[in-house]
């Protein structure tokens with residue numbers, strides 16, 4: 001028998017199964033087969049799994065295998081979703097378009113489709129200086145930029161009845177129903193993810209938490225990722241929010257894939273260098289497009305900041321694995337200030353192997369951290 005993991009809680013996986021087409025779905029409390037644990041296979045919410053030792057009366061079973069995934073999103077950690085609903089608060093915590101573009105890049109790099117929801121329109125900032133700093137005249141222009149220029153569906157709403165854009169909740173509900181599939185909610189802690197799900201279906205009764213006044217930060221109320229059936233054939237996963245989104249397992253050249261409007265430009269006009277990172281290289285099509293107003297300056301700025309971050313992480317990880325690769329190194333000579341010093345250079349083949357090793361190590365690290373986080377959550381729940 002197979003089923004879908006809806007959540008992990010207190011050391012058990014909750015797996016929904018349908019014993020046959022006609023029967024109603026049943027939720028089973030499952031442990032994982034010890035071999036799966038030994039192999040280090042991490043079972044995720046959204047995974048389709050094979051089961052044995054199924055006891056429908058006791059509602060228990062054992063997970064023996066994880067079926068191939070269509071995709072995995074790292075933050076929040078979930079498998080087999082098609083769409084990500086990115087939450088961006090307009091206030092409390094304050095509107096942060098850099099964080100939004102980072103998150104959109106993360107979703108695009110994971111090969112998923114994002115939609116954006118700007119929350120808390122009742123607290124909409126009206127200060128024109130603030131909007132000017134953000135590069136938009138107001139919310140309408142912001143919405144139209146993400147929807148029309150970037151082609152990412154975007155809505156703004158509030159859970160406070162009678163406030164501007166309140167009716168957009170039903171527009172969103174219509175969109176979710178017409179697109180269908182599995183969705184995961186992503187965004188900073190305190191953005192209003194759980195609150196909006198409760199608004200869409202009050203029976204969910206999800207826990208919500210206040211945003212701290214002083215720090216203007218959420219309090220990490222949602223602790224685990226859980227798939228819920230919102231409408232027939234529409235599943236949504238409420239997930240823990242985060243404070244900062246780090247990009248670890250990617251290389252600097254990949255960052256631009258997180259900004260789809262760049263691709264449209266280089267498809268028409270190529271940069272002089274195929275490996276151009278669009279910073280200060282000559283004859284760069286992206287820099288020219290920014291100057292001509294074809295690419296928004298804020299998006300280019302957010303790309304450059306993310307590129308810097310990724311490059312720093314990548315270089316320090318490469319240095320780290322470089323040191324460990326003492327066997328198989330080539331000794332070269334270079335002249336510095338009249339002195340000859342020995343430089344250690346890696347064989348290019350080894351460098352390539354190093355990158356792969358580096359990515360593998362990072363993936364392993366992610367899994368170890370996630371297991372540790374799950375255990376911590378467990379401790380907190382107890």
Ligand SMILES: Nc1nc2c(ncn2[C@@H]2O[C@H](COP(=O)(O)OP(=O)(O)OP(=O)(O)O)[C@@H](O)[C@H]2O)c(=O)[nH]1
Nearest residue numbers: 158159190191192193194195208209220221222241
């Ligand atoms: N004024 C206002 N407050 C809202 C709105 N939506 C949510 N909130 C408040 O924002 C706070 C955080 O909401 P949550 O739904 O817990 O946020 P979350 O994104 O699920 O946060 P985490 O679970 O920590 O990731 C709560 O105090 C909510 O009542 C809104 O539209 N307007």
Ligand SMILES: [Mg+2]
Nearest residue numbers: 193194221222
């Ligand atoms: Mg929450």
Ligand SMILES: [Zn+2]
Nearest residue numbers: 271276278284
């Ligand atoms: Zn370029």
